[in-house]
Amino acid sequence: METSSIESNESYHPNISKEDVVVDEGDDESIERRFEKSPTNLSRRKSNNSELSKILSGIKDDINQPYEDIALAESVLAHQLTRQEVEGVTDLENNVESIPSGVSGDNVPQPDEGFSWVIAIVSMLAIFATWGSNASYGVFLNYYTHNNTFEGADMYDFALIGGIVVFLAQSTAPITTLLYQIFGLRTIVIVGIILQTAGYVLASFAKSLWQLYLTQGLMIGLSFSLVYLPATLVLPTWFDKYRAFAFGIAVSGAGLGGIVFALSVDHVIRISGNQYWGLRLTALIALVSALPNLFLKPRIPTQQPLSKTLNWKFIKANTNKIIDPKVFKSWSLRALSLWFGLALLGYVVMLFSLSSYATAMGLSDKQASNLTALLNAGQVIGRPTIGLCSDRFGRVNTASFLGLCIAIMIFAFWINATTYAELIPFSLIIGAIIGIGSTLCQPIAGDLISDISQLPAAWSMLNICVGFFCLAAEVIALSLKKPNATKPFLHCQIFAGCCFIACLILSMLIRQTLVRKVLSKRLASTHEAIEEINEPKRYLTINDLNDQSQQLELLNERRVRYEYLLMGGIKHFLIRLFYPMKV
Incomplete structure (x- = not known):
């Protein structure tokens, strides 16, 4: 018999016999007693009484097990959207892409080739135009809070406007x-x-605070998902082998846009002396x-007539x-x-506060x-690299490690960084790793x-929940600011820093x-x-019986180890918490 788990550990030779690993299911005491009494563990206890020695022999085996590749939400949804639809209701039974009737397979482009990369670049530009432009709001926020731009407005109003955009x-x-x-x-x-263009242009003519809320807050926030989300739904349909790399290209648009918008907007504001042309340039x-x-366009065109999609049955099925x-x-x-x-x-907090923090430390607006x-x-560079590292070392492992790194960078570096020379490497490093959430x-x-x-x-539910955190993010940051300190x-x-410590624990x-x-x-x-x-088999040779015996020894040791690791109690909870496994 061939199994991937056996093939991945041909050099692993356990010493547990079949009799040693017979356990009573659900009896934790029985499991632990037989784990302790197995020949392998008896010999190990003589040389090392550490509790950790019980599972050390299986660590390499578990690490070498195949790591499951999970599709992105947009990828799953994209393939659901491109499947053939019957009577106006999306078929949700099978999570596979199919070519609808009326579309010739010969006319469907191949994934990962030619026009696929054009789609990746266009998707990057969509994120560049939305999240990239929003990344420069820190420049506007810094200008608004240091100038009496709108009568009756305070710094919390401007912070809330930025939060509204991300929330929506x-x-x-x-x-x-x-x-x-x-x-x-x-x-x-x-x-x-x-909506996005009108929002930025109208914001440049805003004279009252409520007009700024309506334009740079509400209109811009509503426009973002309409611009960038279709690109993220189309992109997965064009890629198979290079899907992760294509998404890396797309999400890099946020950082690239932040560079372009932040520098250009700051330059225009300094030359003109106001925010008007900065907003128009952004537009x-x-x-x-x-x-x-x-x-x-999707690789497989499946858009149905409005007469079929604009009906209650279709809307209800897809809403659910x-x-x-x-x-x-x-x-x-x-x-x-x-x-x-x-x-x-x-x-x-980092994105919108870094610029204000720098000016508070005596740096110029340009710096x-x-x-x-x-x-x-x-x-x-950081966002695609985080994705690659998560594939190599495990997604939650990467999230935990980077959460710790970010907390250390904030507590040990940002708090003590007061000069331009110190803040330059901090900005680069923290920018590379702070995008772990998205x-x-x-x-x-x-x-x-x-x-x-x-x-x-x-x-979808995660997006809705996290929107409320983003709504108050900069308001919280500014309320914690002590101007006279x-x-x-x-x-x-x-x-x-405490946010990322909490992220590490979670x-x-x-x-x-x-x-x-x-x-x-x-x-x-x-x-x-x-x-x-x-299972009883006939006509087995001596070699077959020997192979089966070796396979059974390996599988039995794995069974004992897994049953031991899955036991209840605080001790085994802590073992699982730190067990070296790619997850």
Whole structure:
């Protein structure tokens, strides 16, 4: 019999016999007693009494097990959107892409080739025009809070405007997805581009605070998901082998846009002495970079007539697929939403506060905007790199490690950095790693849920929850600022650091859940393999019997180890918490 678990450990030779590993299911004491009495562990206890020695022999075996590749939410949803639809209701039975009737397979482009890379660049430009332009809001915030721009406004008003944009961009994503299915890609992209351009242009003519709320807050926030989300739904349909790399290209648009918008807006504001032309320049750059979105199209065209999509049956079926609160019954997904919210809370605090912190330390406005640009430059390289590292070392492992690194950088570096020379490397390094929330939340959600077809609904609920964190992020940061203190941003820095300490704790708890889930799957597979070997077979040679005996020894040792690791109690909870496994 051939199994991937056996093939991955041909050099692993256990010494447990079949009699040593017979355990009573559900009896933790029986499991631990037989684990202790196995010949392998008796010999190990003589040389090392450490409790950890019980599982050291299996660590290499578990690390070498294949790592499951989880699709992104947009990827799952994209393939659901491109499947053939019957009577106006999306077929949700099979999570595979199919070519609808009326479309010739010969006319369907091959994935990962030619026009696929054009789609990747266009998707990058869509994110460049939205999240990239929003990354420069720190420059506007710095100008608004240091100048009496609008009568009766205070710094909390301007902070809330920035929060409204991120809140609406996140929380309206499920609605945009539904509109995509009803009206098609091009319609909502056109509406989004018009709304975004009008928002920036009208904001440049705003004279009252409520006008700024309406334009640079509400209009811009509503436009974002209409512009960038269609690109993220189309992109996965064009890639198979290079999908992760293509997404890396797309998300780099946020950091690249932050560099371009931050530097150009700051330069225009300094020359003109006001924000008017800075907003108009933002509108122009965003318009030019978003227009290529009109040429986006799914690899397999499946848009149905409006007469079929604009009906209650279709809308209800797809709403239930995209927005389903039932997926949040799992405590691990609720913990993940809190982790995502705190990660983005810390991210927004850093993004919008770094420029103001720099000027508070006595740096010029130009130097402050340069630091914002450097932070975004770090994201250009950092976000794709985080994705690659998560594939190599595990998604939750990467999230936990980077959460710790960010907390150390904030507490040990940012609090003590007061000069331009010190803030330059800090901005680059923190920019490279601070995007863990947006980069890793989707894949971790895919690991946690039992049915991958529920991933779009889980991702929608996560977006809605995290939007509320982003709404108050900068308001919280500014409220913690003490203008007359020696270190006016100290409380803000401590708050951001504590956010990522909390992220570290939550990610470790999520890690324990995933380790338990993986071990349970492997235990079930091991039981199946043992049963298959023990089935009566005829005409076996001596070599076949020897091979079966060796395989049975390996599988039995795995079974004992997994049952031991899955036992209840604080001790085994802590073992799973830190067990070296790629998750």
